[in-house]
Amino acid sequence: MQALLNEILDEVRPLIGQGKVADYIPALASIVPDQLGIAVYGNDGQLHVAGDARTPFSIQSISKVFSLVQAIGHSGEDIWQRLGHEPSGQPFNSLVQLEFERGRPRNPFINAGALVICDINQSRYAAPALSMRDFVRRLSDNPEVTVDNHVAESEYQHRARNAAAAYLMQSFGNFHNEVEAVLRSYFSCCALRMSCVDLARAFGFLANQGFCQHSGEQVLSPRQSKQINAIMATSGLYDEAGNFAYRVGLPGKSGVGGGIVAVVPGQFSVCVWSPELNAAGNSLAGMKALELLSQRIGWSVF
Numbered sequence: 001m002q003a004l005l006n007e008i009l010d011e012v013r014p015l016i017g018q019g020k021v022a023d024y025i026p027a028l029a030s031i032v033p034d035q036l037g038i039a040v041y042g043n044d045g046q047l048h049v050a051g052d053a054r055t056p057f058s059i060q061s062i063s064k065v066f067s068l069v070q071a072i073g074h075s076g077e078d079i080w081q082r083l084g085h086e087p088s089g090q091p092f093n094s095l096v097q098l099e100f101e102r103g104r105p106r107n108p109f110i111n112a113g114a115l116v117i118c119d120i121n122q123s124r125y126a127a128p129a130l131s132m133r134d135f136v137r138r139l140s141d142n143p144e145v146t147v148d149n150h151v152a153e154s155e156y157q158h159r160a161r162n163a164a165a166a167y168l169m170q171s172f173g174n175f176h177n178e179v180e181a182v183l184r185s186y187f188s189c190c191a192l193r194m195s196c197v198d199l200a201r202a203f204g205f206l207a208n209q210g211f212c213q214h215s216g217e218q219v220l221s222p223r224q225s226k227q228i229n230a231i232m233a234t235s236g237l238y239d240e241a242g243n244f245a246y247r248v249g250l251p252g253k254s255g256v257g258g259g260i261v262a263v264v265p266g267q268f269s270v271c272v273w274s275p276e277l278n279a280a281g282n283s284l285a286g287m288k289a290l291e292l293l294s295q296r297i298g299w300s301v302f
């Protein structure tokens with residue numbers, strides 16, 4: 001595995017320079033673009049890393065999985081009264097479908113859906129941002145995971161689109177808490193800083209029937225963890241979910257910080273990071289690295 005990871009990073013490194021780092025959040029625009037890392041965390045507890053696997057980065061939309069896991073954990077199937085689990089075929093921040101579908105987001109991994117999930121969590125926790133931080137610290141086995149307040153503030157200053165989605169949902173009666181407070185919670189989840197190692201560990205339970213082996217916690221039931229993997233497989237990469245299924249064939253979740261996490265159920269979780277994105281907002285080199293990994297191990301959920 002170690003040799004394979006080194007080989008994959010060498011193969012994808014030439015792609016750096018062909019993508020573009022996210023700059024619609026100004027605090028993300030200054031990232032050094034030529035960073036590249038990968039970490040694989042096996043169900044046997046073994047960790048394999050290559051490149052910049054221990055450098056923390058902004059997890060952005062990868063946090064939507066953690067928010068969903070929290071919400072399913074305390075509210076179970078009830079959450080589906082507020083949103084769907086169908087792919088959207090739309091960019092992550094699209095508003096068009098939301099108006100047509102009367103304020104009910106297609107799935108929890110587009111921004112509108114994640115905002116509804118944060119609204120559900122806001123009703124549940126006294127300090128939602130802190131509960132999230134502590135949750136991911138446990139899942140990643142790293143008590144040093146923190147929120148980058150500079151990024152969170154920058155997102156809040158440039159919140160127009162996310163605010164528009166939230167207020168639109170409020171107008172349809174699908175938002176229960178004060179919009180600005182939920183936006184703050186949402187941005188603080190997105191602004192968590194974690195490394196490939198942290199994220200591979202934190203997603204381990206999804207490869208392991210809902211059981212997190214380092215914390216000894218049954219985070220979700222086996223059935224619920226299968227359901228999260230299904231939503232990642234159909235909606236984890238926005239309007240590129242089909243392409244990701246075709247090329248990689250694994251449940252995955254990306255973020256505009258350049259991270260992508262993928263799950264090989266029963267075997268391992270993997271996180272790859274390279275900040276330059278393609279037109280759909282997914283890591284360019286990261287996609288390629290996961291494609292090579294699934295090809296070389298000869299395994300996909302399909």
Ligand SMILES: NC(=O)CC[C@H](N)C(=O)O
Nearest residue numbers: 060061092111190255256
């Ligand atoms: N796709 C992403 O990673 C988007 C997350 C980002 N925080 C936003 O709301 O726009």
